[in-house]
Amino acid sequence: AQTVTQSQPEMSVQEAETVTLSCTYDTSENNYYLFWYKQPPSRQMILVIRQEAYKQQNATENRFSVNFQKAAKSFSLKISDSQLGDTAMYFCAHAGGTSYGKLTFGQGTILTVHP
Amino acid sequence: SAVISQKPSRDICQRGTSLTIQCQVDSQVTMMFWYRQQPGQSLTLIATANQGSEATYESGFVIDKFPISRPNLTFSTLTVSNMSPEDSSIYLCSVNREFYYNEQFFGPGTRLTVL
Numbered sequence: 001a002q003t004v005t006q007s008q009p010e011m012s013v014q015e016a017e018t019v020t021l022s023c024t025y026d027t028s029e030n031n032y033y034l035f036w037y038k039q040p041p042s043r044q045m046i047l048v049i050r051q052e053a054y055k056q057q058n059a060t061e062n063r064f065s066v067n068f069q070k071a072a073k074s075f076s077l078k079i080s081d082s083q084l085g086d087t088a089m090y091f092c093a094h095a096g097g098t099s100y101g102k103l104t105f106g107q108g109t110i111l112t113v114h115p
Numbered sequence: 116s117a118v119i120s121q122k123p124s125r126d127i128c129q130r131g132t133s134l135t136i137q138c139q140v141d142s143q144v145t146m147m148f149w150y151r152q153q154p155g156q157s158l159t160l161i162a163t164a165n166q167g168s169e170a171t172y173e174s175g176f177v178i179d180k181f182p183i184s185r186p187n188l189t190f191s192t193l194t195v196s197n198m199s200p201e202d203s204s205i206y207l208c209s210v211n212r213e214f215y216y217n218e219q220f221f222g223p224g225t226r227l228t229v230l
Contacts, residue, residue: 045221101211
């Protein structure tokens, strides 16, 4: 079974600064995918970034990047130049290579960006 | 990306009654998923719904409590039966991005309150 752990229930950051959200996971699969999802107060789940486990290069999407440490089973999210609109709940999630979309989510981290 | 709508967006129901939640996608998709998000909690997969076959339920979820229909490739329903206050949650449907089976899009969710 897969597990995903987010050890930071809440984080805060000043606007324009950088923040890193932590995530660790455990999996029995050799091929898998990791995701960060954002859920603002509107509750719409939005995919932030995606990482394939077989790729060594860390994924980057504009201000969002990950630090994927496969051996340590760590998958942190770095948000640069934080904006007020980044305020949301952030979920780390895992999908096994053969699970075809079945996601296992972490507990979530509430991020607040202060002006 | 897929556009997903859910009805109703929210509802308040009495204990012992049932509610059917609808999920409509703007394109044909093979797999649809139903998740539950209890207050302040993470998302938990209820079941996977494939067109033309019985839904596959995750551990802790049963068909009698959460019957699912999948009559075609763009539509699914989830019924929450014989509700109790513990069923108060946000229910979300999601679909896989075609040809990227481990990337999911989520509907806006249905907020259910059971009194």
